[in-house]
Amino acid sequence: MPNEIVVAGLTGAGVDTWALWGKIMAVGATATLSSLLVVFTVALYRNGDREAPVALHFSVANLCATLYVAGDIAVRICLLSGRLDAVMVPYRLSLSAIVLALASLIALHRVLGNRAVPLRRLSPIYAVGLLLVLLFWIDDPRLVIASDQYRVTPVGVFADYGVLAGPVYVACLATLVAVAWAMLRRARRAEGRLPWRMTVFGFTVFFLAGVHDTFRELGMELLPFSGLTLACAVFQIGAFATMAMHYSKTLRERTYHDHQMRRLADKATRDPLSGLFNRAYMEQHLDRLPAEGAGGLLFIDLDHFKVVNDRYGHERGDRLIRAVADGIRQTVREQDVACRWGGDEFVVHLSEAGSDAALAVAERLLRAFRHLDPVAPGLEMSASVGFAQLTDGDWRATLRRADQALYRAKAAGRNRLAIAP
Ligand SMILES: Nc1nc2c(ncn2[C@@H]2O[C@H](COP(=O)(O)OP(=O)(O)OP(=O)(O)O)[C@@H](O)[C@H]2O)c(=O)[nH]1
Incomplete structure (x- = not known):
C-alpha cells in the first residue's frame, strides 16, 4: 500500500502525532476509571449489594468502550509505524469491543428492570455477542469480515466486509432500536430514573455514532472523525458522571440508613441516663x-x-x-x-x-x-x-x-x- 495514501488517511482522519498522544492519554484515564469501577463492582458483590449487577454490566460496557478506543489507537500506530500487516488485529479488537459493549448495555437494560435476574438468564445475550465477535476473527469470505483486506481512505481505515455484514448490521440495529424503545417506555415509570437515563443515553450515543459511521463508510462525511471513537469518549464521560451522581445518592441514603440503624442499636443496648450499656x-x-x-x-x-x-x-x-x-x-x-x-x-x-x-x-x-x-x-x-x-x-x-x-x-x-x- 503506497505510503501517501496512508498519510492522507491519517491526516484526513484528523490523526497527527499530537492527536494520537491526546487519545493515548484519554484512554489511559478511562482505563484507570474503568478499573476503579471493576474494583467498586467487586466490593458491591462482596457486600451482597443490590446495585452490584447494574455495576457489573456497566463495568463490562465501559471496559469494552476503553478497549475500542485502545484498538483504534493501535490501528493508527500500526499505520504510522508502517506495520500495515498488523492493522487488522486491533481493527478486529475494536469491532469486538463494540459488539460486547452493546451486549453489555442490553444486559444492563435487563438487570435495571429486575436486579434479581440470574446471570445465566443473561448469558444468551453475551453468547450472541461472542458469536458475532467470532465472526470478526474468522478469515472467511462468507463471514462478516471477509479477509485481511482493508482500505485506507481519506476518512480512515475500513475492512473489506463479507456478505454477512449487511444482515448482521441490520439485526444489531433492529435489536438496539427495540431495546432502546422498551427502555424509554420503562423510564417513564421508573422510580430511580438515573440508571435508566444513563442507559438510554449510552444507546442513543452509540446509535447516532453507528448511523454517522455508516454514512461515512458510504462516502458521505458528516464529521471529520470516527463517530464511534467520539461516542465512546462521550459515553464514558457521561456515564461516569451519571454513575457518580447515582452512587453518591445511594451512598447518602445508605449513610443515613446506617446512622439510623446505629441509633436504633444504640437505643436498644444503652442506658439513656448514664450512657453506659444497659x-x-x-x-x-x-x-x-x-x-x-x-x-x-x-x-x-x-x-x-x-x-x-x-x-x-x-x-x-x-x-x-x-x-x-x-x-x-x-x-x-x-x-x-x-x-x-x-x-x-x-x-x-x-x-x-x-x-x-x-x-x-x-x-x-x-x-x-x-x-x-x-x-x-x-x-x-x-x-x-x-x-x-x-x-x-x-x-x-x-x-x-x-x-x-x-x-x-x-x-x-x-x-x-x-x-x-
Ligand atoms: N435520681 C434517680 N434515682 C433513682 C433512679 N433509679 C433509682 N433511684 C433511686 O435510687 C435509690 C436507691 O436506693 P437504695 O439503693 O435502695 O438505697 P440507698 O439509699 O442507696 O442506700 P444503700 O444502698 O443501703 O447505701 C432509691 O431512692 C431510688 O428511688 C434514677 O434513675 N434516678
Whole structure:
C-alpha cells in the first residue's frame, strides 16, 4: 500500500502525532476509571449489594468502550509505524469491543428492570455477542469480515466486509432500536430514573455514532472523525458522571440508613441516663462468655443514694448517676464492659481479672467517686463494691456471689470492696 495514501488517511482522519498522544492519554484515564469501577463492582458483590449487577454490566460496557478506543489507537500506530500487516488485529479488537459493549448495555437494560435476574438468564445475550465477535476473527469470505483486506481512505481505515455484514448490521440495529424503545417506555415509570437515563443515553450515543459511521463508510462525511471513537469518549464521560451522581445518592441514603440503624442499636443496648450499656446488653454479653469463664464481675451500689434524692431532688440524683457512670468509664479498661444494672447499681465485667486486679480497679473507682463534683456542700459520694471471680460459664451464680459480697461491704461500713470467697 503506497505510503501517501496512508498519510492522507491519517491526516484526513484528523490523526497527527499530537492527536494520537491526546487519545493515548484519554484512554489511559478511562482505563484507570474503568478499573476503579471493576474494583467498586467487586466490593458491591462482596457486600451482597443490590446495585452490584447494574455495576457489573456497566463495568463490562465501559471496559469494552476503553478497549475500542485502545484498538483504534493501535490501528493508527500500526499505520504510522508502517506495520500495515498488523492493522487488522486491533481493527478486529475494536469491532469486538463494540459488539460486547452493546451486549453489555442490553444486559444492563435487563438487570435495571429486575436486579434479581440470574446471570445465566443473561448469558444468551453475551453468547450472541461472542458469536458475532467470532465472526470478526474468522478469515472467511462468507463471514462478516471477509479477509485481511482493508482500505485506507481519506476518512480512515475500513475492512473489506463479507456478505454477512449487511444482515448482521441490520439485526444489531433492529435489536438496539427495540431495546432502546422498551427502555424509554420503562423510564417513564421508573422510580430511580438515573440508571435508566444513563442507559438510554449510552444507546442513543452509540446509535447516532453507528448511523454517522455508516454514512461515512458510504462516502458521505458528516464529521471529520470516527463517530464511534467520539461516542465512546462521550459515553464514558457521561456515564461516569451519571454513575457518580447515582452512587453518591445511594451512598447518602445508605449513610443515613446506617446512622439510623446505629441509633436504633444504640437505643436498644444503652442506658439513656448514664450512657453506659444497659442490663439487657450485659446479660447478652455474659451469655456469650466461654464456658470456662473469663475474668470477674464487680457489683457496685452507691451508698445512701436515697438521701440524695430525698434531700436534693431526683434531678440532682440523675446528675450524680451520670457523674458516677463517667467515673466508671474513665476507670475501667477498654476491653471491660460496664453497665447500669438498674437504679443506683452498676455491674462491670472485668476481663482477665483476678482478686488483686479487682482490688486495684475497685480502689480506683472508690477514689474516683470520692472526687465527684459534690451534689451538695458537705455530701461526699461513696459506693460499696462486691467482686466475684467467673470460674465457670454460670455468670448468674457469679453475680449472686458478687451481690452477697456487696452486702457484706455495706454491712462492714460501706465505701469498700468485699471479695466473694
Ligand atoms: N435520681 C434517680 N434515682 C433513682 C433512679 N433509679 C433509682 N433511684 C433511686 O435510687 C435509690 C436507691 O436506693 P437504695 O439503693 O435502695 O438505697 P440507698 O439509699 O442507696 O442506700 P444503700 O444502698 O443501703 O447505701 C432509691 O431512692 C431510688 O428511688 C434514677 O434513675 N434516678
